[in-house]
Amino acid sequence: MKELICIICPKGCHLKVDEENGCAVTGNGCARGAEYGKKEITDPTRVITSTVGITGGIYSRCPVKTDRPIPKKLIGDAMELLRGLEITSPVKTGDVVVSDILGTGANFVATRDM
Amino acid sequence: MTEKYYDVAVIGGGPAGLAAAVSACEHGAAKVLVIERDKVVGGILNQCIHNGFGLHYFKEELTGPEYAGRFAEMVRNTAAEVVTGTMVLGIDTPESGPVIRCVSREDGYREYRAGAVVLCMGCRERTRGAIAIPGDRPSGVMTAGTAQRYVNMEGYMIGRRIVILGSGDIGLIMARRMTLEGAKVLACVELCPYSNGLNRNIVQCLEDYGIPLYLSHTVTGVHGRGRLERVTVSRVDDKRRPVEGTAFDIECDTLLLSVGLIPENEITRDAGIEIDRRTNGPTVYENMMTTRPGVFACGNVVHVHDLVDFVTAESMRAGAAAAEYAAGKRVSGRVIKLVNGEGVNYTVPQMIRPDNAGKVTEVFFRTNIPRKKSVIRVMSGDTQIASFRREYMAPGEMEKIPLPRVLLDRAGDTVTVSVEPAGEAADRA
Known part of the structure; x- marks a missing residue:
């Protein structure tokens, strides 16, 4: 279980990503947070x-x-x-x-x- | 002297001023003026080249210049006039209506009369002088926002080995920015035991680049002849006093200060408008009118916001109310005073007139310390009129609670907003 802070929006939800369970995300306030949590573990990206x-x-x-x-x-x-x-x-x-x-x-x- | 008349005159062409002007036009003000001291409008957004703006208002992620550009365009599409390079010296508020005194290089001294004025001067950074860091006075010590302008607009590389004091958002953003530009950011030093910046900025500005964050530490010495050579950093105790024996030096050529923002209210004070000492901004009613009839205020001049989207929303309300005032609308009736209870640093607005409140009044406030599960309680005397639960609260994140008109009508003339741990709340209920 990995704890992350979502950076999709300024709300900064505290996410928990379960790497052993297909990177299932909990603690997210919206669908974009779930997507971010999974992506941040598997293939992190940033806008520069x-x-x-x-x-x-x-x-x-x-x-x-x-x-x-x-x-x-x-x-x-x-x-x-x-x-x-x-x-x-x-x-x-x-x-x-x-x-x-x-x-x-x-x-x-x-x-x-x- | 010729005095031109405007229904609504807006002082400041940053995000607050642009939104207030657009909204004043939309709400029927025929003649609207924006007075800006810089050579272009957009304010501080022009140097905030990072993204993360506009998620609430535009429902997409924009950079600062893009957000400013969209509002500049919206203003161009109204009948509002914009004068740049013009500094407002002061406002007078005689019975006959507000008069704005200003000066510009092209036109010299001018006065404008207005039906209503909206104060949108924003805020400025606290400096080294404001926090009294001891030591030498070499070059290389500057505020983070100054550095941001040098790097992002003027094209100067301000240093190579950088220490940042304060973990507010501007400091965090500049930690990343300087790293991307090839500088080494050695440390971000924060007096409090927690950061005052947004969580996402800790992650994407410090953690992404392995920049150490020293919580409960401060800079206790500045050393250098001519140019900064090193700073001394010490741990602080729970009363924020440096702890003896904990000092260590960091060799650096630049110290950036991100130690807080102060609403820029010289004009407000000079006009005799009441200032709330907790926000350092004018005391305002539910429609963003100050204690001086016809003078409104919005954005960071009232209280420092985390997000420009919230500045926009607040300024839209102020612009609308200013337009209505200019058209002759006056508000009367009883005034409810909002009082800060336990755990609440300030509220905006500070006063609500229920008769003018609309269906729901949004009250903004900040809590004093980071908190887990909490209850926000709104009390009129011993009677609770509303409560709100939060999973997580922090001083760096502005809170917003909606107070319905029906509840305000039941309240007395004083309403207290407080925060407490959720456990106690359950006991009482």
């Missing part, structure tokens, strides 16, 4: 948010995120893809900045208009 340099914007950094969760173990390599990257204004929220991150199918997309 960061910034890239931008030329011609009102600030020198433009915020980005992965448009879907990527495997936790790829976080470091994914961050490397952003290092030194410089985009040019104008960008729109949702514009793809880096496509198909490390073959995951996820993209880094801009999270503000700039």
